[in-house]
Amino acid sequence: MASDDPSHRTDGLRYRRVLLKLSGEALLGDQAFGIDHAVLRQYAADVKEAVDEGAQVALVIGGGNIFRGVSNEGAKMSSRAHADYMGMLATMINGMALQDALEAAGMHTRLISAIDMNEIAEPFIRRRAIRHLEKGRVVVFGAGTGHPYFSTDTAAALRAAEMDAEVILKGTRVDGVYTGDPETDPSAKRYEAIYGAEVIQRDLKVMDLTAVTLAKESGLPLIVFNMNAPGTFARVLRGEPVGTTVHWDEAAEPLVLA
Ligand code: UDP
Numbered sequence: 001m002a003s004d005d006p007s008h009r010t011d012g013l014r015y016r017r018v019l020l021k022l023s024g025e026a027l028l029g030d031q032a033f034g035i036d037h038a039v040l041r042q043y044a045a046d047v048k049e050a051v052d053e054g055a056q057v058a059l060v061i062g063g064g065n066i067f068r069g070v071s072n073e074g075a076k077m078s079s080r081a082h083a084d085y086m087g088m089l090a091t092m093i094n095g096m097a098l099q100d101a102l103e104a105a106g107m108h109t110r111l112i113s114a115i116d117m118n119e120i121a122e123p124f125i126r127r128r129a130i131r132h133l134e135k136g137r138v139v140v141f142g143a144g145t146g147h148p149y150f151s152t153d154t155a156a157a158l159r160a161a162e163m164d165a166e167v168i169l170k171g172t173r174v175d176g177v178y179t180g181d182p183e184t185d186p187s188a189k190r191y192e193a194i195y196g197a198e199v200i201q202r203d204l205k206v207m208d209l210t211a212v213t214l215a216k217e218s219g220l221p222l223i224v225f226n227m228n229a230p231g232t233f234a235r236v237l238r239g240e241p242v243g244t245t246v247h248w249d250e251a252a253e254p255l256v257l258a
Helices: 037-052 072-076 080-104 126-134 152-162 196-201 209-217 232-237
Strands: 017-022 056-061 109-113 138-142 167-172 191-195 222-226 244-247 255-257
Touching: 017 037, 017 152, 037 056, 037 080, 037 232, 056 080, 056 126, 056 152, 072 080, 080 109, 080 138, 109 126, 126 138, 152 167, 152 209, 167 232, 191 196, 196 209, 196 244, 222 232
Parallel strands: 017 056, 017 167, 056 138, 109 138, 167 222, 191 244
Antiparallel strands: 191 255, 222 244
16 A cells, blocks of 8 residues: 555545646646646646645646547547557647646656656656655656557556555546536536446546546546646545545445535
8 A cells, every 4th residue: 555544644634645637638728729837837836735735646647738649630640549649749748848837836746758758758667656756756647658549547547556546636627527517507416426337337428438447447546626726636635525536335325416
């Protein structure tokens, strides 16, 4: 286990070592393309709050604001694999921007790429990455899994398992998982907790199936929460009832509304 039993901790954190997945799209802010630096600054401040409380934070960043292999420009290309490699390079651009924002906020960081690019990022060496976390450095994982036909959600589940993280945190623009689309259906309610098998059966689009399956096999819970609401990230780490928790506890209620 990465950390001691939470009930014996004195730092007030429910989760100490976490894997935070941020989509590339979230970095758009109100823009149609590229990176909104105000969004990056807010994310960096939120990560700092958690690190200052003793959390070990690893991040996986997406690339959807720049390029996606399966949709957008990628869909017009003749080779899916070729387009996917372009998508992975897009995540590295975001990773560099995120690293810059985290350091500007006063944290020590390491950018780790799943594709060798030694001039700008470390290669992925599992034990070295864990050591960075133990030393309080924020680790940013770029280039996804390093393989086409996967997503950065799957990279998040993979790295979370490899880092012995306690939870995968999916930072989105919404408060969690709802019974319907809260933007079009005013009666839609947020789930506080969902049994993972329900997510798969109901096709709730929390993460893609490969990612959810990997989380299941590793017994990793997932919390979907609003990363754009300042301070929410640290609240999730303290165990406050925000967002939606996807768990693998067969004995618990399968669906709990907030
Ligand atoms: N990608 C890939 N393998 C991976 C991770 C990502 O091929 O392990 C490619 C894929 O084309 C994907 C793009 O990188 O569409 C950007 O990642 P993603 O769409 O997951 O980013 P997000 O939706 O989180 O912004």
